[in-house]
Amino acid sequence: MADKISTLISxxxxxxxxxxxxxxxxxxxxxxxxxxxxxxxxxxxxxDETQIQSIDARMAxxxxxxxxxxxxxxxxxxxxxLTEELSNRILNCWDxxxxxxxxxxYKPKRRTRAQVAREKxxxxxxxxxxxxxxxxxxxxxxxFVDGEKVPNADEAIDGALDIIAEWVNENQSVxxxxxxxxxxxxxxxxxxxxxxxxxxxxxxxxxxxxxxLKHISSHQLLAIRRGEKExxxxxxxxxNNDRAVDNVCRIVVRGKGETSQLVEExxxxxxxxxxxxxxxxxxAALSKERADAEAIEMFxxxxxxxxxAPPLGHKRILAVDPGFRTGCKVVCLDExxxxxxxxxxxxxxxxxxxxxxxKKIHNxxxxxxxxxxxxxxxxxxxxxxxxxxxxxxxxxxxxxxVSENGAxxxxxxxxxxxxxxxxxxxxxxxxxxxxxxxxPLAELVKIDPKSIGVGQYQHDVDQTxxxxxxxxxxxxxVNSVGVNLNTASKELLTYVSGLxxxxxxxxxxxxxxxxxxxxxxxxxxxxxxxxxxxTQAAGFLRVPESDNPLDNSAVxxxxxxxxxxxxxxxxxxxxxxxxxxxxxxxxxxxxxxxxDVGELTLIxxxxxxxxxxxxxxxEVKAMEFDESVHEITxxxxxxxLPGIITNITQFGAFVDIGVHKxxxxxxxxxxxxxxxxxxxxxxxxxxxRVRVVSIDLERKRIALSMKGVQQNKNN
Numbered sequence: 001m002a003d004k005i006s007t008l009i010s011x012x013x014x015x016x017x018x019x020x021x022x023x024x025x026x027x028x029x030x031x032x033x034x035x036x037x038x039x040x041x042x043x044x045x046x047x048d049e050t051q052i053q054s055i056d057a058r059m060a061x062x063x064x065x066x067x068x069x070x071x072x073x074x075x076x077x078x079x080x081x082l083t084e085e086l087s088n089r090i091l092n093c094w095d096x097x098x099x100x101x102x103x104x105x106y107k108p109k110r111r112t113r114a115q116v117a118r119e120k121x122x123x124x125x126x127x128x129x130x131x132x133x134x135x136x137x138x139x140x141x142x143x144f145v146d147g148e149k150v151p152n153a154d155e156a157i158d159g160a161l162d163i164i165a166e167w168v169n170e171n172q173s174v175x176x177x178x179x180x181x182x183x184x185x186x187x188x189x190x191x192x193x194x195x196x197x198x199x200x201x202x203x204x205x206x207x208x209x210x211x212x213l214k215h216i217s218s219h220q221l222l223a224i225r226r227g228e229k230e231x232x233x234x235x236x237x238x239x240n241n242d243r244a245v246d247n248v249c250r251i252v253v254r255g256k257g258e259t260s261q262l263v264e265e266x267x268x269x270x271x272x273x274x275x276x277x278x279x280x281x282x283x284a285a286l287s288k289e290r291a292d293a294e295a296i297e298m299f300x301x302x303x304x305x306x307x308x309a310p311p312l313g314h315k316r317i318l319a320v321d322p323g324f325r326t327g328c329k330v331v332c333l334d335e336x337x338x339x340x341x342x343x344x345x346x347x348x349x350x351x352x353x354x355x356x357x358x359k360k361i362h363n364x365x366x367x368x369x370x371x372x373x374x375x376x377x378x379x380x381x382x383x384x385x386x387x388x389x390x391x392x393x394x395x396x397x398x399x400x401x402v403s404e405n406g407a408x409x410x411x412x413x414x415x416x417x418x419x420x421x422x423x424x425x426x427x428x429x430x431x432x433x434x435x436x437x438x439x440p441l442a443e444l445v446k447i448d449p450k451s452i453g454v455g456q457y458q459h460d461v462d463q464t465x466x467x468x469x470x471x472x473x474x475x476x477x478v479n480s481v482g483v484n485l486n487t488a489s490k491e492l493l494t495y496v497s498g499l500x501x502x503x504x505x506x507x508x509x510x511x512x513x514x515x516x517x518x519x520x521x522x523x524x525x526x527x528x529x530x531x532x533x534x535t536q537a538a539g540f541l542r543v544p545e546s547d548n549p550l551d552n553s554a555v556x557x558x559x560x561x562x563x564x565x566x567x568x569x570x571x572x573x574x575x576x577x578x579x580x581x582x583x584x585x586x587x588x589x590x591x592x593x594x595x596d597v598g599e600l601t602l603i604x605x606x607x608x609x610x611x612x613x614x615x616x617x618x619e620v621k622a623m624e625f626d627e628s629v630h631e632i633t634x635x636x637x638x639x640x641l642p643g644i645i646t647n648i649t650q651f652g653a654f655v656d657i658g659v660h661k662x663x664x665x666x667x668x669x670x671x672x673x674x675x676x677x678x679x680x681x682x683x684x685x686x687x688x689r690v691r692v693v694s695i696d697l698e699r700k701r702i703a704l705s706m707k708g709v710q711q712n713k714n715n
Contacts, residue, residue: 008094009058019045023055032497033472034479035536039556042598049476065096072099076106097282098172105170114166117159120149125156126163132259157262164263165270169278173251178275181244182237182283186213190224190233200232213237213283218291219650222457225288229460237280237287245271292461294650298679299455299466300473302648305684306454307477309440310620312400315371318364319434321404321426322376322384324348329430330361332368336487337435337442339420340368342427347387348380358391365393373397374437376404376430382630382658398622400437403646405454406447407432415446415491437620441481445474446491454684456649471495478540480616482554485523485541486516498536503529519546520557542613549575553612555605562592563605578609623687625658632659632700639692640709645682653682655690655704663702665690670706687712 006024010017022043026036033056037049044052069090076082086102093099109115117123125144129137141153141160150156168174192200192207206224227233245268253264314335321329328348332341341364345357364370375385381401388399410416411428420428435443449470450458458466478495485507493504503526510526511517520538523529529537539556546552550560566587567577577583589602608614626641628634643655646662653670654662670681682688689711693703 004094005059005062008062009055012058013051013054015047015051015055016045019047020055023047023052024059027052027056027059030532032475032479032536034476034497034540038479038554038604039539039558039601041600041604046600053472061096062094065094065099068096068099069093072103072106075108076103079106081106101170101172101175112166113159113162117162120144120159121146122150122156122159123163126160126167129157129160129259129262130164130167132254132257132263134255134257134259137258137262161262161266161269164266165274168248168252168267168270169274171252174248174270175275175279177247177251178244178271178279179282181239181247182279183214185239185243186283187211187238188213188216188221188224188235188287189238190227190235193232193234196232200227200230203227203232206233213287216287217650218294219456221287221291222295222460225291226457226460237283239276241271241276244276248275289462292465295455295457295461296466296469298648298650299458300469301679302454302684303449303452303470304473304477306452307441307444307474308481308617309685310618311439311441311615312372312437312620313439315438316369317372317374317434317438318361318368318370319374319402319430319437320345320376320384320388321407321430321433322378322380324380325350326426327351328357328380328384329426330364331427331430331434332364332370333431333434333438334368335438337431337438339423339427339431342423342430348383354387357387361388361391362393365395365397370397372437373399374402374434375399376407376433377401377656378404379660382625382660385625386627400620400622401625401644402433402436404429404433406444406451407436409451410443410447413446441477441617442489442492445478445495446489449474454647456647482540482542482613482615485520485543486511486545496537496540498533503533516545517543519543519548520551544613549578549612554608555612559597559601559605562597563609566592578612581610584609621687629658632661632695632697632702635659635692635695635702637692637694640689641692643688643690643704645684645686645688648678648682648684650678653678655688657690657702657704659702661700661702663690663692663704665704665706669693669704672707682706 002024003021006021007017009015009024010020013020022045023036026040026043027033031040033049033052036044037047037052047055072090073082073087076086089102090099093102117126122144125141128135128140137157138153141156144150144156145152150159187210190206190209192203197207203223206220206227209224211220224233224235228235248267248271249264252267253260316335317333317337319331319333323329327344327346330343330345331339334340343360343364345360346353347357373388375381375388385399385401407429408425410432411425416425416428416432420431423431432443432446444452450466475495475497478492479497483492483496490501490504490508493499493507494501496504499507506527506529507523517523520541520543523538523541524531524534535558539554542553543551548560550557550563555563563574563577567574570577570583570586572580572583584606587606589599589606592602593599623644624642629639629641641657643657643663645653646656647654650667652664652666654664656662665682667675667678670678675681688706689709690704690706691709693705695702
C-alpha cells in the first residue's frame with residue numbers, strides 16, 4: 001500500500017518515484033521537512049522544502065483516505081452487505097469523492113421518504129418500474145395495496161417513485177453527470193437580504209452579483225461567504241437545470257413507455273430534491289476550500305516575507321511607541337534586546353514639552369550608547385519622527401519606522417508578562433517595537449501569526465489549515481536563518497526542527513541553571529533531548545562561543561569528521577580552513593564522495609565553510625517619507641510619493657505613504673505589464689514610489705498606482 005501511495009504522489013506531483021519513495025520514508029520516520037530538505041539531499045534528489053511539503057500533504061490525504069476506507073468497510077460489513085467485489089472497489093479507490101459515492105447506498109440515513117416506502121413493502125414495485133419493461137403500472141401497483149399502509153394504487157406508485165428517486169441519487173454516473181454541469185456551467189449569485197441594504201454597505205458590490213463559479217476570485221468568494229454568514233447576503237450556486245435533468249434522464253431512462261415516463265418523473269424529483277442540493281453543497285465546499293487555499297497561501301507568503309525582514313543586528317536600540325495624550329513611551333535595549341531603561345517623553349500636543357523631550361533623548365542616546373532609533377508606525381508616528389530627526393546627535397543615528405501590528409497582542413500576552421512582570425503594557429509594547437528592528441524573526445515568533453496584520457480574510461478561512469500553514473512557514477523561516485542557542489527565547493526555540501514547546505523550555509531551564517552552552521554536543525545533557533532529536537535540531541542551532549567553529553555554522557555534527565579530514569588533508573585546522581580561501585580552493589570534493597555523503601552535501605559544506613552561519617536576510621533600510629505630506633488632506637491626485645508595502649492581497653498591495661492611512665495599489669495598477677499574482681510583482685516591506693490616483697476623504701480611502709512611476713532598482 002505504501003508503494004501505491006508513493007506512485008500516486010509521484011504521478012500527481014510529477015516527481016520521480018524513487019525521490020518520492022525516499023521522501024515518504026523519511027517523513028514517516030519523523031524527520032522534519034527543514035531537516036530533510038537541508039541534510040538529506042541525496043535521498044530526496046535535492047527536492048526543495050515546497051516539494052517536500054507537497055509530498056507530506058498528499059501523504060496525509062491518502063492516510064486519511066485509508067482510515068475512511070477502513071470505517072466504510074466495517075460499516076458495510078456490519079450490515080452484512082460487503083461482497084468481495086464491493087470490498088475491492090473500495091480498496092482500489094483513491095479519490096475521496098468517488099469513495100463517498102460508492103458508500104452512499106450503504107450509508108446510514110435518517111428515515112427518508114424512500115425508507116418509509118420500503119417499510120410499506122413497495123421496493124419490489126420500484127424494481128418492476130425501474131426495469132422499464134412495459135406493462136400496466138396500475139395493475140402492478142394494485143398488488144401492493146394494503147389497507148391503511150397503502151390505501152390505493154396511486155400511493156403505491158408514489159412510494160415506489162420515492163425509492164427510485166433515491167436510487168437515482170445514489171447512481172455514481174448520475175452524480176458525476178451533475179458534477180460536470182456544476183464544474184463547467186455553475187453560476188454563483190448573491191443578492192442583498194431585504195432590509196439590510198444600509199447596514200450591509202460593506203458588501204454593496206455583491207448586492208446584485210453573478211459570476212461563473214470557476215472564474216470567481218478567492219477574495220470575492222470569501223467576501224460573499226462572510227456577507228452571507230453575517231446575514232447581509234443571500235447566496236446560491238445555479239446551473240441550467242433543464243439540461244442537467246436531460247443528462248440524468250439519458251442515464252436512467254430507457255424507452256418511452258409508461259414505466260419509462262415514471263422513471264423520468266422520479267429522476268426529475270431526485271434532481272430537485274436530492275441530487276442538486278447535495279452537489280451544490282459539495283461545490284460550495286470545494287469552492288470555499290479552493291478560496292481558502294489561495295488566501296492561506298497568500299497569507300503565508302506575507303508572513304514569510306515579514307519574518308524574513310532584514311534585521312539591524314547586534315546594535316543598541318532606543319525604541320519609541322508614539323502617542324499624543326499619553327506621550328511617547330521610550331525604552332533602551334542592549335545588543336541582545338534586553339531592557340536597560342524605560343521613560344516617557346511629550347514631544348507633541350497636548351502635553352507639549354519639546355525641550356524636555358529633546359534633553360531626555362540626548363541623555364538616553366549618550367548614556368546607553370544607542371546605535372539606532374526604532375519608531376512605531378501608529379498614532380503620532382509622523383509627528384514624532386519629525387521631532388526625532390530634528391535632534392542633532394553626537395553620532396550617526398538613523399530613525400527606522402517599524403510596524404506596530406501585533407505589538408499590543410504581545411504586550412498583553414503571558415509571554416510578555418513573564419518577561420516583564422513589573423512593567424505595564426505600554427513598556428512591553430515599546431520593547432517589542434525595538435526588538436522588531438533588532439531581529440524581526442526572533443520577536444514576531446512570540447505573536448500568533450494571524451495577529452501580525454498581513455493578509456486578508458484570515459478569520460474566514462479553515463482555521464486548522466491556516467494554523468498548519470503558518471506553523472510550517474514560521475518553522476521554515478526559523479530554520480533557514482538558524483538560531484543562537486545561548487540567546488534564543490523559548491518561543492524561537494520551539495520552531496527549531498525536532499524541538500517543540502517542552503524541549504524548548506527544557507533548553508531554557510538548562511541554560512538558566514548551567515549558564516551558556518559551550519558546544520552543540522552539550523545539548524545532549526538537556527533533559528529528554530535524545531540522539532534522534534539532536535540529529536534533527538543540531539544543524540539549525542548556533543553556538544558562537546564554542547571552541548569548534550563548526551558549531552556556529554550550518555554544517556551538521558554528523559559531518560564534522562569529514563570536515564576535519566578535509567582540514568587534515570590540507571595540513572591545517574578547521575578554523576584555518578574556514579579563514580583561508582586558497583586552502584579551500586585546493587579541495588577536490590569528489591575525493592570525499594562516499595556511500596553516506598554525496599556531491600550535493602559536499603557542495604553545501606563548502607558553501608558553509610566560505611561563510612559560516614551566514615544570514616540569508618538582507619540589510620535593513622530606513623524609510624524616508626515625503627516631508628510635505630503628513631495627513632490624508634495633504635494628498636492631491638497626481639502626486640508621486642515614496643512608500644513602503646505593508647500588506648499584499650490577491651487584489652493588490654497596501655502602501656504606507658506616511659498619512660496614518662494606507663493606500664491601495666490595485667492589481668491592475670501594480671505594473672505597466674499584466675500582473676496575475678501581486679506577490680510576484682511586489683514584496684512586503686519593499687520601498688516603492690507611487691502616484692496618487694484619487695482620495696475619498698469621507699471613507700478615508702486612497703487609490704494609488706505604480707504604473708509609469710520610476711522605481712528605485714535598489715529597493
